Amino acid sequence: MSARNSEDSRRSQILAALEDQDTTVVIDDPLENSMILNMGPQHPATHGVLRLLIKLDGETVMAAVPELGYLHRGYEKIAESSTYHEFIPHTDRLDYLSPLSNNVAYVLAVEKLAGIEIPRRAQYIRVLVCEMARVASHLVAIGSMAMDVGALTVLLWTFREREKLLDIYDVLCGARFTTSYTRIGGLQQDWTPQCTAMLRQFLSEFDADVREVEKLLQNNRIFIDRCENVGHISREDAIAWGLTGPLLRAAGVPRDLRRDVPYLVYPELDFKVITFTESDALARFYVRLAEMYESTGILSQALDKLPEGPYNAFETKKVLPAKERTYTRMEELIHDFMLINLGIDPPVGEVYHAVESSKGELGFYLVSDGTGHPWRMKIRSPSTCNLSTLPIMLKGGMISDIVAVIGSMDPVMGEADK
Amino acid sequence: MNDRILEKLHALVPENIAGSREFRDELTVTVTVDVLVRVCEFLKTDPELAFDMLIDLTAVDMYRPEARFEVVYLLYSLKNTRYLRLKVTVEEERATVPTVTGVWPAANWHERETFDMFGIRFAGHPDLRRLYMPEEFEHHPLRKDFPLMGIPDSLPLPRR
Amino acid sequence: MGLENLQRDGFFTSRLDETIAWARKNSLWPMPMGISCCAIEMMATASPRFDISRFGSEVMRFTPRQCDVIIVAGTVTYKMSKVVRKIYDQMPDPKWVISMGACASSGGMFRSYSVVQGIDQFLPVDVFVAGCPPRPEALLHALIELQKKIQREKSTGMTMRSESLHIPEPTA
Numbered sequence: 001m002s003a004r005n006s007e008d009s010r011r012s013q014i015l016a017a018l019e020d021q022d023t024t025v026v027i028d029d030p031l032e033n034s035m036i037l038n039m040g041p042q043h044p045a046t047h048g049v050l051r052l053l054i055k056l057d058g059e060t061v062m063a064a065v066p067e068l069g070y071l072h073r074g075y076e077k078i079a080e081s082s083t084y085h086e087f088i089p090h091t092d093r094l095d096y097l098s099p100l101s102n103n104v105a106y107v108l109a110v111e112k113l114a115g116i117e118i119p120r121r122a123q124y125i126r127v128l129v130c131e132m133a134r135v136a137s138h139l140v141a142i143g144s145m146a147m148d149v150g151a152l153t154v155l156l157w158t159f160r161e162r163e164k165l166l167d168i169y170d171v172l173c174g175a176r177f178t179t180s181y182t183r184i185g186g187l188q189q190d191w192t193p194q195c196t197a198m199l200r201q202f203l204s205e206f207d208a209d210v211r212e213v214e215k216l217l218q219n220n221r222i223f224i225d226r227c228e229n230v231g232h233i234s235r236e237d238a239i240a241w242g243l244t245g246p247l248l249r250a251a252g253v254p255r256d257l258r259r260d261v262p263y264l265v266y267p268e269l270d271f272k273v274i275t276f277t278e279s280d281a282l283a284r285f286y287v288r289l290a291e292m293y294e295s296t297g298i299l300s301q302a303l304d305k306l307p308e309g310p311y312n313a314f315e316t317k318k319v320l321p322a323k324e325r326t327y328t329r330m331e332e333l334i335h336d337f338m339l340i341n342l343g344i345d346p347p348v349g350e351v352y353h354a355v356e357s358s359k360g361e362l363g364f365y366l367v368s369d370g371t372g373h374p375w376r377m378k379i380r381s382p383s384t385c386n387l388s389t390l391p392i393m394l395k396g397g398m399i400s401d402i403v404a405v406i407g408s409m410d411p412v413m414g415e416a417d418k
Numbered sequence: 419m420n421d422r423i424l425e426k427l428h429a430l431v432p433e434n435i436a437g438s439r440e441f442r443d444e445l446t447v448t449v450t451v452d453v454l455v456r457v458c459e460f461l462k463t464d465p466e467l468a469f470d471m472l473i474d475l476t477a478v479d480m481y482r483p484e485a486r487f488e489v490v491y492l493l494y495s496l497k498n499t500r501y502l503r504l505k506v507t508v509e510e511e512r513a514t515v516p517t518v519t520g521v522w523p524a525a526n527w528h529e530r531e532t533f534d535m536f537g538i539r540f541a542g543h544p545d546l547r548r549l550y551m552p553e554e555f556e557h558h559p560l561r562k563d564f565p566l567m568g569i570p571d572s573l574p575l576p577r578r
Numbered sequence: 579m580g581l582e583n584l585q586r587d588g589f590f591t592s593r594l595d596e597t598i599a600w601a602r603k604n605s606l607w608p609m610p611m612g613i614s615c616c617a618i619e620m621m622a623t624a625s626p627r628f629d630i631s632r633f634g635s636e637v638m639r640f641t642p643r644q645c646d647v648i649i650v651a652g653t654v655t656y657k658m659s660k661v662v663r664k665i666y667d668q669m670p671d672p673k674w675v676i677s678m679g680a681c682a683s684s685g686g687m688f689r690s691y692s693v694v695q696g697i698d699q700f701l702p703v704d705v706f707v708a709g710c711p712p713r714p715e716a717l718l719h720a721l722i723e724l725q726k727k728i729q730r731e732k733s734t735g736m737t738m739r740s741e742s743l744h745i746p747e748p749t750a
Contacts, residue, residue: 049614240524376479559692
């Protein structure tokens, strides 16, 4: 799309959004005009199907307009026709790099709405699972950011670590990737001693392996030059534009939902909230790296403190009964049938619950009308809000910085487009 | 803390609070449309309340003949680590709400999404166009009268 | 191919079709059209543990001009369908299509207003892979099936007589 399109009578509204008084120059000489470049939905480095329209002056970016919607699957409309249980597999596909934390976020919101209290063992297992998902997601974020900047080896090494985590998921949840592990009132199946052994082994090898990755990048002149002072956003802008997660913490705001609005058993666990103040791509990279180490600390603490007990709440009208009892006893069979087909019936009301996922604040806003289907579900996805600050971060940089900025922001389009 | 918020809001706009409810320890306050921007500015700038982050902005289609849509604002205060939910109701005809992008710039994309999904216009928004659906799409998907499978031939498909 | 006598005689005989098909199937460079979750499993297939390059797919070129097979991995929405078709049209012949995952093959679990219920509505698909997402082993199995299909194809453009035979419509 060149500036010559301005003579085209069928102007797209998107192009109209790019033009404003500061960046429009009307000169006849074509070499003096600015160029509009399309970084289309299919691009190796846009982390999914994100379309960017960039207005360039030479190689400097003057304005950028992101266009979403290429992966809009209609989750919220689907939620209005599904029962609360039926929507759990859909939540896997939201932030598909850490599917377990989406599962946990959703069932926490439903349990808050229905007023179900879950046993302590289930809470500890959910914490274990959330932190494993955070480590897996940050591994991919670091790997793909380094790959986008040019360090291809890092991606293969972090995927090797991720495979070990996916093996643990395989044993624990039955599936390696889209797990649908949590249920309303608890979990699908219990945490086994085999999982403990695998996780302890993973933790013993993790530090050394990630130090290898760090050694490649820490003093690497090219990596630092490409990422330092790139994609800067001020602290006030970060708060005003609704940034959350590692991006907000890299801007100097120590907001972490696990500390500020605690859920599950996080008050009993000891961890630091990592903040940096430079708020550029390099700071975000370091935040993610340090958060991985904190998460492994939380994992060892939770493994040591894991209590015995039931892993599902005992509320027969809302929680699915255990499968062995469903197949052998009449009452559990009837409950199972009613819960699956007609859904739990929470009280009329609305509730919002958010967790600190690896991208930011992932929240579910549920409006219930008393039946088994939610009347309205809104997914507050962190990637959408993070992407809205792209025009600010990209302005004034060069084309090659775009890739580093998007890599440091780590958007996941399944979540951003819902 | 919730009572304190209600107290201050009643002091600010005594006749325009249409209702409030506290459910599962969350406060929801419904105000009328004409005082919306004033209330939002007060909530953001008041040093004790300090709701400086807009977390979410969405709408709910209640599918009733009067006041069909409810626009919901979810605010968060960094200082007090508390949430607050603010609501306004709009009719189906002339579904227009003043924009709050002047108070919180984060509302920009959220209002675009609400316009895309429900058709509620935001007066004063700098750039109100669709966020998720293609520009040429003529319907608003999250309204209750839009079918789940969509309307046939409303979206183009390339030939085989 | 008569490779057994290669060391003795110094040459081997084969049909031209077979040799070209053998070369094509063992060097399929994929075009990763990674759209959503299946893209992560596709990246895992390229990672060291499952290693797609031992089957000939050495590089995943992101430009369609240098690729043989397009792996559509993920949910294709109506908005994205135009882009997928454009990328497919930009690939030079001979080209094949692998539809990876339930979403690409049939719309998957998303029966909604914006998801195309199967990419075979606008693309000619060679291999469908089931799964949500398919395990990397399943994708490798699909690649092997595609290789078997390519071996059976007529690679040099010569058609057998029966294929060009015109069979008239039955008159009632």
